[in-house]
Amino acid sequence: MDHDNRVLTRRGARELTQDEVESVQGALKVAHTLTPCFIDKKQQLLNGDQAIGECGP
């Protein structure tokens, strides 16, 4: 990753491999649909603990 002008939190972010992304997405179909954080390719969402609507002021 190019570190120029990137925030510290991005530098410490966890890189999910393609396999991991696929694994989470595959699990979405049946099992782990409700986990605290997951990547949803279709929705492009981090459907985490923090409500989307609460991000704003």
Add this chain to the structure above:
Amino acid sequence: MKLIVLAPEDDNHTAPIKWALEKAGQKVVCWAGLSWTEQGQSSLLMNGDDTLILGGHSVDPGDVIWIRRPEPPAPNPKVSEADKKFASLEYRCFYHSIAYLLETLPVWCINKYSAARVMIQKAVQLRLARQCGLKTPSTLMSNHPATVREFFARENSRTICKGFTPHVWQKEGQMSVAITETFELTGDQLPTDEVLTYAPAIYQERVPKDFDIRMVLMGNHIYSYSLKNKKQALDWRQDAGLGHVTAELVPTPPDVEKGVLEFARRSGLCFGSLDFGVDAQGQWWFLEINEQGQFLWIDQFSRDARLLEKFCAFVTSPQGSTLPLEARQDLFPSLAEYEELLKNEQVAPVGRPRQEDPFLSMEA
């Protein structure tokens, strides 16, 4: 009595809970939030006998309002470009009027909007938790480089860094993504002062935890689950998504239970998901609370948890009831039954595309 859920019907917690409550004969309606569409429209008539209509559903005395995850207010996209900013602010203000008014009506809000708005702030959480007798790690929230460096200069301590909000970065045209996660950092690894001003961050004493706890608060009822991760990862969330975590019901220490109930009383929250770290001495360290955090996933990891049934029992509890939720949980079907129907496509799938995602950025 009916349950009004402020969330899209296909929200991943709303859908199974609505299904379970309806199977048990309860009335449940959803309102996805204020928008220009017919289902999203709302009216508040104040003439002495105030009437609030949410998408065609009247809010009546005795109703339970679960403010799960309403979508952000959505103005009509056809409004003139010259009026867009005004319309957007008007939608937002009207939504706030509705949300705050709800807690003044003779209904039960899970949670009160005012409490939720205050308690989503991590600084407020940590301070109140400490005041309620819960053990909290030393924490700095800052964008001031000198203060950050000073915090890292503490002797005999390790420090983690985390963001205030979750975020995902996706590379343009690629599948790989990066997700915000708690990570350990040393003073030597700190970037230049300039970088520390790019975004504020949370710097926190690293809790020497043996394992994590996800606790679910429902009124006066507390359920704690130990989360053990084979990889001993600092942040268990992504590993939970990948199925690498085990969840097991554990007793809550009496002093922690007392502290959490006091926290709930003072904050005004009656429901939430709390995270703790447990160290080698068995001390529970409060890390954070998400007042509408995900909790049904625990049923997937530990079928005996039956949190779906407990939540249904909680939201339909008779006023003033002191009965344990377990006494009524058998009235409701389980998440496993819902998942079976989901697998056989006998219920609608959860989730749907959203208009925008404030937690996603594309990067080169």
